[in-house]
Amino acid sequence: MNAETKASDHMRYRVPGMSCGHCVSAVSEEISRLPGVVSVAVDLDAKAVVVVGSALDDAAIRAAIVEAGYEADDATG
Numbered sequence: 001m002n003a004e005t006k007a008s009d010h011m012r013y014r015v016p017g018m019s020c021g022h023c024v025s026a027v028s029e030e031i032s033r034l035p036g037v038v039s040v041a042v043d044l045d046a047k048a049v050v051v052v053g054s055a056l057d058d059a060a061i062r063a064a065i066v067e068a069g070y071e072a073d074d075a076t077g
Helices: 003-007 021-032 058-067
Strands: 009-014 037-043 048-053
Touching: 009 058, 021 037, 021 048, 021 058
Parallel strands: none
Antiparallel strands: 009 048, 037 048
């Protein structure tokens, strides 16, 4: 593991309203615009989003999910 990987945070959200590829794109695009976000992985079957980056802001990520038209049920680091 390199220093950059060690410094990365990850947050996991459950987004039950996602049901299609458009949902995945909308959520990914909104979250990707946030400062510090390195990657966004969406598992449509599990209705889960994992955000990787540094100094991640839970409130900003939740707001981005809402901006995309969905709600996040929970977050875990």
